[in-house]
Amino acid sequence: MYEPFEAQIKEWRKDEPALSAAGVLQRLAEIDPARFKAKNIRTVQRLAKAWRMEMAGWSSWMVVGSRPCPHHLPPRR
Incomplete structure (x- = not known):
């Protein structure tokens, strides 16, 4: 529906x-x-979330629920 x-x-x-x-x-x-x-x-809200993650360099598989998956966060300093 939104692809075009x-x-x-x-x-x-x-x-x-x-x-x-x-x-x-x-x-x-x-x-x-x-x-x-x-x-x-x-x-559209779900798509917008995916677009924001894409722009930030995140993949949807890196997110669990509404928070980033801890295994894909940068290491703490």
């Missing part, structure tokens, strides 16, 4: 790093209102 818009979304997030999931959904709804509705917010 992935390049556009990445461009928006590059230009505006603080863009929220709600902001992304609003822009998508302006492009295709029949496809993107308010009920899609949770899906």
